[in-house]
Amino acid sequence: MDSDIIIKLNKVNFYYGQSRALTDITMNFRKNKVSALIGPSGCGKSTLLRLLNRMNDLIDGTRVEGEILFEEKNIYAQNVDPVEIRRKIGMVFQKPNPFPKTIYNNISYGPKLTGIGVEDMDTLVEQSLKRAVLWDEVKDILNKSAMNLSGGQQQRLCIARALAMKPDILLMDEPTSALDPISTAKIEELIEELKKNYTIIIVTHNMQQAARISDETAFFYLGNLVEYNKTEKIFTNPDVKHTEDYITGRFG
Amino acid sequence: MENIMKSFKNNSMQWRYFKQSIFFGAVRLSAFIIALALGGILFYIIVNGIGAISWDFITKPPTDSMTKGGIMPAILGTIYLTIGAIAVGLPLGIVSAIYLTEYARQGKVIRLIKVGINCLAGVPSVVFGLFGLGFFVIFLKFGSSILSGSLTLGFLILPTIIGASEEALKSVPQTFREASLSLGVSKWQTIYRIVLPNALPGILTGSILGIGRAAGETAPIMFTAAAYFTAKLPGSIFDEVMALPYHIYVLATAGTNIEATRPIQFGTVLVLVAVVLSIDLIAIIIRSYMRKNKRW
Numbered sequence: 001m002d003s004d005i006i007i008k009l010n011k012v013n014f015y016y017g018q019s020r021a022l023t024d025i026t027m028n029f030r031k032n033k034v035s036a037l038i039g040p041s042g043c044g045k046s047t048l049l050r051l052l053n054r055m056n057d058l059i060d061g062t063r064v065e066g067e068i069l070f071e072e073k074n075i076y077a078q079n080v081d082p083v084e085i086r087r088k089i090g091m092v093f094q095k096p097n098p099f100p101k102t103i104y105n106n107i108s109y110g111p112k113l114t115g116i117g118v119e120d121m122d123t124l125v126e127q128s129l130k131r132a133v134l135w136d137e138v139k140d141i142l143n144k145s146a147m148n149l150s151g152g153q154q155q156r157l158c159i160a161r162a163l164a165m166k167p168d169i170l171l172m173d174e175p176t177s178a179l180d181p182i183s184t185a186k187i188e189e190l191i192e193e194l195k196k197n198y199t200i201i202i203v204t205h206n207m208q209q210a211a212r213i214s215d216e217t218a219f220f221y222l223g224n225l226v227e228y229n230k231t232e233k234i235f236t237n238p239d240v241k242h243t244e245d246y247i248t249g250r251f252g
Numbered sequence: 253m254e255n256i257m258k259s260f261k262n263n264s265m266q267w268r269y270f271k272q273s274i275f276f277g278a279v280r281l282s283a284f285i286i287a288l289a290l291g292g293i294l295f296y297i298i299v300n301g302i303g304a305i306s307w308d309f310i311t312k313p314p315t316d317s318m319t320k321g322g323i324m325p326a327i328l329g330t331i332y333l334t335i336g337a338i339a340v341g342l343p344l345g346i347v348s349a350i351y352l353t354e355y356a357r358q359g360k361v362i363r364l365i366k367v368g369i370n371c372l373a374g375v376p377s378v379v380f381g382l383f384g385l386g387f388f389v390i391f392l393k394f395g396s397s398i399l400s401g402s403l404t405l406g407f408l409i410l411p412t413i414i415g416a417s418e419e420a421l422k423s424v425p426q427t428f429r430e431a432s433l434s435l436g437v438s439k440w441q442t443i444y445r446i447v448l449p450n451a452l453p454g455i456l457t458g459s460i461l462g463i464g465r466a467a468g469e470t471a472p473i474m475f476t477a478a479a480y481f482t483a484k485l486p487g488s489i490f491d492e493v494m495a496l497p498y499h500i501y502v503l504a505t506a507g508t509n510i511e512a513t514r515p516i517q518f519g520t521v522l523v524l525v526a527v528v529l530s531i532d533l534i535a536i537i538i539r540s541y542m543r544k545n546k547r548w
Contacts, residue, residue: 053434055430055433055434058429058430058433060357060358067308083433083436083437083438084436085436086433086434086435087435087436088436090434090435091430091434093427093430093431093434095427097425097427097428097430098431099428099431099432099446100428108430109432109435109437109445110435110437112437113435113441113445114435114436115435115438152391156544157278158431161435162434162435165435165436
């Protein structure tokens with residue numbers, strides 16, 4: 001196995017009750033790259049993303065087949081605690097979802113409760129907010145409620161909150177779909193910056209976004225992985241006609 | 253032709269306005285009737301009861317076979333029983349609601365439990381009283397006491413507390429839970445640190461309204477806690493107490509001189525209503541505070 005592969009999916013099937021949402025997905029995600037998952041609504045891309053940090057466990061009546069290896073260990077093995085997995089694989093959601101707490105406490109919440117030894121919380125908060133390029137905007141209002149921030153600031157706060165856990169991987173589920181173009185541009189710049197230290201897997205409905213920010217792109221359709229390749233290749237000369245049709249907007 | 257169409261349109265608008273005003277009138281009237289009924293009851297109680305109220309009335313025990321004196325032991329008894337009911341019902345109710353909404357897999361068993369809880373809410377309060385008599389007073393040998401009465405009242409308000417807590421827990425956005433869990437925070441910590449604090453005002457509001465109702469109940473306590481007369485104040489939770497609702501019942505039906513104690517009866521009713529309404533007031537204050545702070 002190459003050393004730069006951080007997550008490896010092997011024949012993964014996923015079911016909501018009786019209906020199959022993902023079929024025989026086999027793919028690898030590379031370390032310190034941005035991988036984009038694209039495809040029409042209901043194609044299974046968000047489902048796949050939520051499989052990677054076991055968030056689908058929260059839904060009753062779901063079932064996983066196959067294996068998902070994170071650093072060569074199957075995260076769906078019997079003896080694995082999903083809570084441990086989520087500490088290492090952070091997530092940013094579609095709609096900004098800060099806690100109704102102060103900005104400071106939003107960041108310190110995870111590290112404090114999960115007992116990862118933090119010597120200096122103030123430094124960690126500052127560091128996390130700086131990494132999410134939010135520090136300059138909020139450094140004087142750390143004790144104000146996060147609910148007062150704008151949508152774009154809230155989303156960067158959510159990113160900072162995830163970063164405070166020092167994860168290896170950051171999963172992003174359409175992180176800019178609820179934001180205006182300026183906030184979107186800021187988040188995209190941020191992603192560019194973050195990939196130096198983190199592996200990022202992002203679901204997006206925005207084709208230009210995938211083309212702009214990702215190194216690799218996977219196209220999903222009806223629960224199948226249609227094509228997975230370098231982003232440049234997918235957007236200029238895809239192997240599968242289906243992919244080309246989707247990207248050029250002939251269906252979707 | 254055009255003119256006819258226009259007048260027809262106008263007519264139909266007028267007809268709709270007319271229907272609307274009739275409907276508004278009916279709605280306004282029914283609200284008015286309810287307010288009138290409440291106002292009438294309060295007015296009647298205050299007019300008849302205010303004469304009996306004095307400092308001695310609320311601070312002294314009854315004298316002369318309860319035809320004179322105050323009702324202090326009954327006020328205190330009702331307060332003890334209410335606090336006891338909260339101590340029993342609130343933790344049990346909240347924990348049950350947390351189990352039902354956060355932990356249990358939604359399915360047939362849970363539906364059955366929920367139906368059971370709803371049925372419990374419909375059980376007449378005298379049945380709770382008899383259950384308390386059979387189980388707490390006799391079987392567990394708690395005797396007629398604050399403990400038995402509190403347990404009985406606690407169970408009486410359990411369905412209300414569970415219902416209010418479930419609603420409050422469900423109203424906490426799912427995204428809060430997801431955000432917390434995605435950070436690697438455990439489920440219990442998520443409930444304890446995020447879900448519960450955000451649901452608490454709602455839980456308290458609903459529960460306190462239920463408790464206010466329980467404070468005025470007679471049937472559950474008449475077999476389990478309430479004494480016909482005791483001038484002595486309770487020394488422990490194993491003592492029986494006087495209580496306002498039962499005191500009213502006794503004075504009005506089984507007193508030594510029913511006619512002569514009418515003013516005292518009205519005075520006691522006024523005090524009971526004041527106690528219940530002030531419990532409700534607490535709920536209203538919590539709710540308005542909650543609305544002010546709710547931001548999602």
